[in-house]
Amino acid sequence: MKKHRLAIVRQKYRPDGGAERFVSRALSALSNQDLELNVITREWQGEKQDDWHIHICNPRKWGRISRERGFAHAARALWQAEQFDIVQSHERIPGCDIYRAGDGVHRRWLLQRTRILPGWRSQLLLRDRYHRYVMGAEREMYQAPELKAVICNAAMIKQEIIDDFGVAADKIHVIYNSIDSNRFVPAQSAQRFALRQQYGIPAEAVTLCFVGSGFERKGLAAAIRAIAPTDRYLLVVGQDKAEKQYQALARTLGCHDRVLFCGVQKETLPFYQMADGLLLPTLYDPFPNVILEAMACGLPIITSTTCGGAEFVEQNSNGFVCDALDVQRLAEAVMSIPALEKDNNMGMNARHKVKEATPERLSSQLISLYHTLLD
Numbered sequence: 001m002k003k004h005r006l007a008i009v010r011q012k013y014r015p016d017g018g019a020e021r022f023v024s025r026a027l028s029a030l031s032n033q034d035l036e037l038n039v040i041t042r043e044w045q046g047e048k049q050d051d052w053h054i055h056i057c058n059p060r061k062w063g064r065i066s067r068e069r070g071f072a073h074a075a076r077a078l079w080q081a082e083q084f085d086i087v088q089s090h091e092r093i094p095g096c097d098i099y100r101a102g103d104g105v106h107r108r109w110l111l112q113r114t115r116i117l118p119g120w121r122s123q124l125l126l127r128d129r130y131h132r133y134v135m136g137a138e139r140e141m142y143q144a145p146e147l148k149a150v151i152c153n154a155a156m157i158k159q160e161i162i163d164d165f166g167v168a169a170d171k172i173h174v175i176y177n178s179i180d181s182n183r184f185v186p187a188q189s190a191q192r193f194a195l196r197q198q199y200g201i202p203a204e205a206v207t208l209c210f211v212g213s214g215f216e217r218k219g220l221a222a223a224i225r226a227i228a229p230t231d232r233y234l235l236v237v238g239q240d241k242a243e244k245q246y247q248a249l250a251r252t253l254g255c256h257d258r259v260l261f262c263g264v265q266k267e268t269l270p271f272y273q274m275a276d277g278l279l280l281p282t283l284y285d286p287f288p289n290v291i292l293e294a295m296a297c298g299l300p301i302i303t304s305t306t307c308g309g310a311e312f313v314e315q316n317s318n319g320f321v322c323d324a325l326d327v328q329r330l331a332e333a334v335m336s337i338p339a340l341e342k343d344n345n346m347g348m349n350a351r352h353k354v355k356e357a358t359p360e361r362l363s364s365q366l367i368s369l370y371h372t373l374l375d
Contacts, residue, residue, distance in 0.1 A: 009089040154308025179292035186298035187273030195274035209275040215240040219281035226330035228253035272297035277337040298347035318349035
């Protein structure tokens with residue numbers, strides 16, 4: 001019997017990206033199915049298996065809009081010529097069969113960002129040609145008759161799509177990201193002590209970690225402000241071109257000796273293992289993988305109401321959820337995180353919560369969806 005041909009569209013494959021990790025896990029899980037796996041991309045940087053078919057689609061570009069529009073046209077022309085059975089796009093391209101809304105709803109992100117910008121900059125942001133193009137492409141994609149299903153990684157995003165675009169609820173499938181709980185594990189006491197010695201963190205200090213690049217969106221300013229009036233330490237793992245501004249903020253608030261900027265790390269596990277909790281007051285994030293990683297490592301979570309990962313947080317049981325800009329509430333949550341060496345109940349509750357978020361469960365849900373569409 002001839003294999004069904006599945007094409008996954010992702011403009012640029014970057015191994016450390018959340019969407020790319022979803023693609024990689026999905027492809028690995030689907031390799032033993034009766035599917036021919038194809039990827040349409042501008043640039044593929046990761047590892048691939050021999051039975052994956054990579055289609056490089058890299059038209060010339062002269063700017064952000066040209067880049068997006070050019071790739072959309074070229075990718076659509078390619079999948080129409082190839083006549084794949086299912087096209088799953090991770091980009092906002094009208095005409096795909098399945099769209100994975102890994103970036104959420106663009107307008108919702110812009111509205112959250114206006115909360116931290118001066119009024120005049122907010123108006124410019126919403127009128128920006130690039131953002132208007134993205135919002136237009138997004139609406140056109142959701143209205144396209146070819147669209148059969150939408151994959152979301154949080155119920156928050158599903159509701160936003162229903163409210164903003166009128167897509168039928170039964171067309172939208174919430175499939176949470178997965179985590180390897182055998183790899184991401186809590187540290188033993190001796191291991192945590194050794195890691196802290198390496199980075200100069202006192203053994204008894206309650207330490208939070210912040211993991212993510214793009215500090216404005218991820219809420220680093222609010223995280224630093226929440227740490228400042230406490231005695232807690234903060235490990236910042238990630239990069240941003242404005243990093244010096246955040247270092248200056250920590251100095252101004254008098255907590256620079258307790259906020260450690262660690263840069264981008266290929267391996268984030270040691271930073272979870274030397275911490276007592278994760279602090280991620282993100283302005284808008286559909287579902288950052290770092291929340292699952294931290295919870296699997298036995299860390300309670302502090303995050304925001306505009307983060308899809310909040311759906312895994314049970315208030316006061318395995319973490320805390322509040323508004324991304326409510327620094328007072330964030331500071332109270334920071335002070336409510338116990339030292340894991342003394343009390344690991346919240347951490348164990350966090351690890352227990354993600355035990356069913358397995359790669360096998362994710363692949364089973366994807367396979368079920370594909371078979372439904374093919375049937």
